[in-house]
Amino acid sequence: MNFTVTRNDFYKTLQKVINVIPTKTTSEILYNVLLLAEGNQLKIIATDLEITQIAWTSCQINKEGSVIVPGKLLLDIIREMPEIDLTFEVDSNFKILIQSSLGEYKISGQGKTEYPSVPLVESDDKLSLKNSVLKRMIEKTIFACSTDNLRPALTGVYCQILDEEYRMVATDGHRLVRMITTDYSNPGFTTDIIVPTKALTFVARNLPEEGVQKIVLSENHILFELPGTKIYSRLIKEPYPDYERVIPADYNKEMIIDKTQFVSSVKRVSLFSNPMTYQVRLHLESTQLSIHAQDIDFGGEANESIPCQYNSEALDIAYNANYLADILRHIDSEKIRLMVEDSDGPGIIFPTEQEEKEDILMLIMPVRLNN
């Protein structure tokens, strides 16, 4: 194998896939990337077995071939280089010689036989989504996913392809986000899948602002075809909980409040909450909301009041401040609407003004108050 590529092209391509490399793995081979020289293209592939990403660039191929090489090492070399031409030469023992005007580097590589193969995703189930829509939906949902592997279904985002709308739902069992867009055209089928959050993070990072995103779905995988790169991910094949059932249909208590004030106040007060539970207590009155936190172990305490509009009799309700602030910062509108039934039931948070063709709903479970 022998090819010549400019430093910038190589660096950009490698950089796209490098984060797929796991930080800790028992399978040493995954620390490598696969370099594949075919036609007039150099492909770089990285995988952690769940997610596989391929990025490519055009270059001058003198001799086709492939090699696997430690990814981070390669990146560290290239990063410190100015824009020059690099020639890679790989002999039959997979010794790699990188030549440039600066000098030369020798790295030991390996044959690609050991490297996991790229999953085959061939299907007619293709979905198109606007890049801006997809990106926004990913950003608004993945924060609510669970990081705990004990319930695998909750570690991904639940995507529903419905007749009229496309939905993404994320929850960890304590809070939930449901985002619906109608800015989409049905691809001719309906289905639902769970996509791992990590894959979506990579997708969001590689999505350009403009254009339309093509998604291919197969039985066990999802493929995002992005400019200059493809991201494959295994799907989480677990039953997703019936989230619709836990979103109450109507409420009689409603509070409207300035979002910025609310977030800042929660953050300040939560500094005084117990660092294990982060509990803050909200006291809702018709014209003002009081936020209170207390840490019994250390004797700290905080109280703040901010104006609000609330339509019912006074109510006390407590939340985990982290969950609350997480939710609030993912809402764009100036004011938010918090709806509750009682201090024991879920709180539903909406932006007062939804964006066009969009419906976003956030739900937070309270911390029960009892003395």
Place this chain on the structure above:
Amino acid sequence: MNKQRNKIKIHVLPDTLANKIAAGEVVERPYSVVKELVENAIDAGANRISIIIEQGGKKLIQVIDNGYGMNGEEIPLAFARHATSKIKSIQDLDQIDTLGFRGEALPSIASVAQVEIKSRPKNEHLGTVYTLNGGKDGRLKKLAANVGTSISVKNLFFNTPARRRFLKSDASEYQKIMDVLKRFFLAYPHIHFEFYVKDRQVFNLKATDLGQRVQSVLGQTIFKGLLPVNHSLGGIELSGFISRPDVIRKSRGHQFLFLNGRPIQDKSLSHAIFQGYANLIAPGEYPVYCLFLEMEPNLVDVNVHPTKMEVRFTNERSLYYFFINSVHKTLSQEGVIPEFHLGPSGGAVEKTTTEASNQPREIINELRHRHSSMARYAGAQLSLTYFSPDEESKKEKTSPEPMQEVPPTLSNPAVDLSQDHYARVDVQFWQIHNRYILSEIKSGIVVIDQHVAHERILFERISKQLQKGQQVYSQKLLFPQKITLAYDDFMIFKQIYEVLNQIGFSIKVFSGNTIVIEAMPADVKVGRESQILLDIIDYYRNEPLKDFNHLEKVAAAYACKNAIKSGEKLSQAEMQTLIDQLFACESPFFCPHGRPIIITIDLEELDRKFKRIP
């Protein structure tokens, strides 16, 4: 079916035979001889006693004292049955303050060994030597002798082969003798003891005070782990030492209890001491103690058994609680922190101790934030940084550092070390093997076990919640968890579920063995709901927490199962929070099971290891 015995008439046994029979009770093994002889020496007012043994006491036991001594007339009498100088009348039996009194020992010993006794009272110029062979052939001779008595017992059981055969190896007889001697050593620090095995001097304990004596007998290592005890209650006084809960043994070998100077064994009192440790030590573990109980002799009956190891107290019950309380009080006083020793040290070697590490509160002060008012809020601020929106989303968009490890989700609460400046952390912590937290203090290094530290924090909080009805935080679940329990699990669950509901769970029985978890204590990790319940059930079933009451047991189970595990990575801020909370605990040094949470390694210890100091 029996042999024809009835032809033999009843008759009084000759003294020699009677003594031989009595010897069966009094002289069980060489150590009993040692015990009797040393007791006699002590009763004779000696302040210097030498003990010499050969072949585990089988060949020779010799005890030399500088006590009152006996004259030529007294000596043969001493070997007559029930001859004693120690009591005169039945009234004296209620006021026994000497060690021996039954007058059985010498004749019994003499009947089964070859005995030579050499003695001279102070007021006489010439001593007497008296030899006996199996209690017979007594021969008296005058000769020059030191003041005091020297008695040597040779070839024990030479005339009772059956008994001789039952003796154990030299080594194990030696052990027994050591056990007996240690009791004397500890009980009489003002007596100078010397102990020789053949020609080798094993102990040379000069007259001193109790502390020094304990140190030389039990060794430096144990001594450093002992706490002084000093309590009294209506004429009863208890003094001595008990060990910190981490200085435990797997046997009772290091438990010494003395009643008015006499070593005794008392199951009830030793149980009381164990109880005093509450749940700090596990069954099968034995604390080290050396306790002296002083009380009026007439409140206790020591004449229960010839070996006098057992006694009977008139006010046993109140004594039991007095013991529990004394031990408990001692342990709850400060000064309870385990220490780490890198190598074998101690023994009866004198060594200087460093004072610095024995100040646990100092360690606390060093490790906590120095700006105490800022203490936990600095930590909280750190943990909040993760939901500052701008930072996170910027990272996502521009991805400035390609090498940067991107958290799998945006809400990953990881706080990296680079943010330390927020916290004004002035104590640095290192996590090793994701299991121990290491930090520096003036006198050396502290090592904290992260799991048991968190366990202690949770245990205390839950206990408080249960006892004082403190605020309980209970996070409602969006998707109530339905679990069908195995029948035996369900039975345990039924026992504990009310307590679980008190500490923040909200669990309902659905039908049959199926239960629904609707809420969890707020600090349980998301997704662990059903797992933690099963863990608690298992723990409750399997852990032998005998000394815990029901509530404590549930609290311990919850604390253990919800605590940070060994192997979990902690950020600098999390470590600080953990340590701040740990030191807000009432007993931050031991986990609910009594395992140490914190150990210290002295600089001196390290210096020694590196041969910087000899």
